[in-house]
Amino acid sequence: MTLHTSQTILRKSLHHELVDRLQPLIINSELKPGTKIPEKQLCERFGVSRTPLREALKVLASDGLVRLEPNRGAWVTQVTQEEVDEVFPVLGALEALSGELACKHITDAEIEEVRALHAQMIRSYESRDLDAYFSVNQKIHRAILLAARNATLTTSCQALSLRMQRARYLANMSEGRWYDAVQEHEKILQCLVARDGPNLAATLLHHMDAKRASVVKWLQSQETTDAI
Amino acid sequence: MTLHTSQTILRKSLHHELVDRLQPLIINSELKPGTKIPEKQLCERFGVSRTPLREALKVLASDGLVRLEPNRGAWVTQVTQEEVDEVFPVLGALEALSGELACKHITDAEIEEVRALHAQMIRSYESRDLDAYFSVNQKIHRAILLAARNATLTTSCQALSLRMQRARYLANMSEGRWYDAVQEHEKILQCLVARDGPNLAATLLHHMDAKRASVVKWLQSQETTDAI
DNA sequence: CAGCGTAATTTTGAATTCATAATTAAGTCA
DNA sequence: TGACTTAATTATGAATTCAAAATTACGCTG
Incomplete structure (x- = not known):
């Protein structure tokens, strides 16, 4: 040995x-x-x-x-519908807070970073590169989280995010949902640029709930086939 | 051995x-x-x-x-002011969510339980029994948390709560803060009885921020003396 | 006696060992 | 053959062992 x-x-x-x-x-x-x-x-x-x-x-x-x-x-552990229905609301509350705080603390340079990531995400969307899309998406959420300047929030969010990540990754979004998600991200960027905390919080909350619904839908479609 | x-x-x-x-x-x-x-x-x-x-x-x-x-x-680990300023906002967001969800799911019987705990807490306040007060206080927050029917939320909340608990426990509240805290709890009970989710959420958020301020104040007063 | 360097001791991190529980395989009998 | 026992095997949980790191104790020098 x-x-x-x-x-x-x-x-x-x-x-x-x-x-x-x-x-x-x-x-x-x-x-x-x-x-x-x-x-x-x-x-x-x-x-x-x-x-x-x-x-x-x-x-x-x-x-x-x-x-x-x-x-x-x-x-x-398995990702069950019950878990998804539990975790996403918590994640929503935390991301909402991160949006609120980010608007208070984010620098112009950081906003530009998010803008660049956003543009990259749009390109991934247009070329229908799901892997790249997910990866950049993560980076955007993380950038906002870091701008919130709250290490505890970052840790908590990421722990929960991890648990959902494999479900999110496995869950192929529908074309319609993907379009909507991109629209939501447009609004997220706008709120951030305007440093409109409450609006960003609300948008992120909605974004999370839509993700939840999308993942649940996918899970249910899998239910007949096989548990993930 | x-x-x-x-x-x-x-x-x-x-x-x-x-x-x-x-x-x-x-x-x-x-x-x-x-x-x-x-x-x-x-x-x-x-x-x-x-x-x-x-x-x-x-x-x-x-x-x-x-x-x-x-x-x-x-x-x-030590409980530092930076940590307190970080953790309480996160806890606030989570407790706010728990209030929101609790109003949706709580049964009449559970409300009565909280009412009884509340009465008990008032008695502890009136007899200035801080230990008993803290203990019942915890139970009330926990009862609301359980009524939210979200195990993930419960776990997350309790983990953060634990980290703050020893600070909260050590932090002798001022007479004025203690009075205010009791008033806030009156409102919490009222919101719960009325099943007014948004109002309960807002109240809990405020409650947490006031706790944070109280703990920070105490920490600063200790700073001159000794780090906890 | 203060400061420095080295040896002894203790503590830590991780591998190994060992008892026990769980699983699998084999054997028995209807 | 197939259900049921029981024996062999394997995996798990936790104690023990062991090498390396850190800490302490000691003694030396100025």
């Missing part, structure tokens, strides 16, 4: 590194929702022992990405 | 049990903010090995109650 070659990780603390490495695996569904987490396999893959891996799993469980069953191991 | 006598805990998973046991120690400042967490000592106290204790510390760290310093151990 103890192979310190190539891929093996060693940075700060192993468990923290593992949290950062496992999250993407769960989000992009390399570790499939509802499946058991192959502890041994992941230990070998990352070249670590079970101790730090298990520490990481405890943290991921407290973030809701993993479910621990006593004496039966860890499982990737 | 392995003494399975008396005090030793054995329920579900040790790490989960330890999280539940350590939280109160941190909140009531038995483990003092800014101090190092005595890993060995706690292991002996709970009759467990370091492995599950360290797992628990990782979880507490992700909740912001503990700070991990690589190779230097775990420390109880």
